[in-house]
Amino acid sequence: MSGSLASAASAEPNLTPMLDMVFQLITFFMLVTNFKAASLDLSLQLPVVGSARSVDTEGVDLLILNIDKSGKLNIYGIARDIPSYIKGEAKASFESAKRENSKFDKKDDLPTTIVVRADKQTPFSLLNVVIKTCQDNGFRKFALKAMNSE
Amino acid sequence: MSRHKKKHKGSEAVELNLAAMLDMAFQLLTFFILTFKPSPVEGQINLKLPPPQPVAGAKGAPKAGENEANNDPVQNLNSLIISVFAAPNGRIATMAVGEANVAGTTALDGRLKQVLGPESGASFDQVILQVGSKLKYDELMKVVDVCTKQTLANGEKLTKLSFVELPDGATP
Structure with a gap:
């Protein structure tokens, strides 16, 4: 009698291997999850260009601008007013540069x-509005995104 | 002795309840699976885009008329102008390097190699792209792609471009 009771009490699944596996899966997803992807508007169709190469942008300060074919600026899925948004970002970039280098001047390139990241159907006139606004606010470094044809 | 026995029994009874930890781990796993969105592998073309400047002579170059032997109108200028005219459907209608028309991006590539390359002896360090307002972005990128492949006379890659918008309906 007492023997059968003891065997019933010990009938517990060993959860340790399952927990190990789950932690391994969590570790995998933590490492591959990239929250930067949230800033990309994946509905845009980028142009295909042969010389476009993926560049290591680790440590580089980036401002991602998604421009759809009607020339609207989308940031994290929200439509933004182009002049006011870029002006605000230019101010933030200047202050950040000034903190790192006290001699940084307003005339220097940000x-x-x-x-x-513009849709391939976007007319140049609408794209140029964004580029010109950025230039007027002191930005000089640009990266034009495209899919690689290879 | 009896005390020893008691101790032994107590150590056997210590068991961790892993169920709660497993629940939490599964919740975390669900979160990461649901938020996992593999980002597409995108390429990029890095450019330095200063605002368009008036076409000027290269630094240290002789002034206009100083060298009478020079009969090349663009020698000693630092900006090369490429005009890209748009068709009504947004495709490239015609292109011109300076005033000479070029047919297609392959011809443009050949012409730019002649004009900008190390053998040309030219002093260009930037390109001004005059672009039709209706030109679509993928067509513009074909031209930018050709430009950024070029090597300048000083051995550096061409990365300095400026964009100027041509008025609607501009023709060569």
Whole structure:
């Protein structure tokens, strides 16, 4: 009698291997999850260009601008007013540069790189509005995004 | 002795309840699976885009008329102008390097190699792209792609471009 009771009490699944596996899966997803992808508007169709290469942008200050074919600026899925948004970002970039280098002057080129992700159907006149606004606010470094044809 | 026995029994009874930890771990796992969105592998073309400046002579170059032997109108200028005219459907209609028309991006590539390359002896360090307002972005990128492949006379890659918008309906 007492023997059967003891065997019933010990009938517990060993959860340790399952927990190990789950932690391994969590570790995997933590490492591959990239929250920067949230800033990309994946509905845009980028142009395909042969010489476009993926560049290591680790440590580079980037400002990603998603521009749809009607020339609207989308930031994290929200439509923004182009002049006011870029002006605000230019101010933030200047203050950040000033903190790092006290001699940084308003005439100097801002260190932030503007990443232009525009739909391939976007007319140049609408794209030029964004580029010109960025230039007027002191941005000089640009990266034009495209899919690689290879 | 009896005390020893009691101790032994107590150590056997210590068991961690892993169920709660497993629940939490599964919740974390669910979160990461649901938020996982593999980002596409995108390429980019890095450019330095200063605002368009008036076409000027290269630094240290002789002034206009100083060298009478020079019969090349663009020698000693630092900006090369490429005009890209748009068709009504947004495609490239015609292109011109300076005033000479080029047919297609392959011809543009050949012409730029002649004009900008190390053998040309030219002093260009930037390109001004005059672009039709209706030109679509993928067509513009074909031209930018050709430009950024070029090597300048000083051995550096061409990365300095400026964009100027041509008025609607501009023709060569």
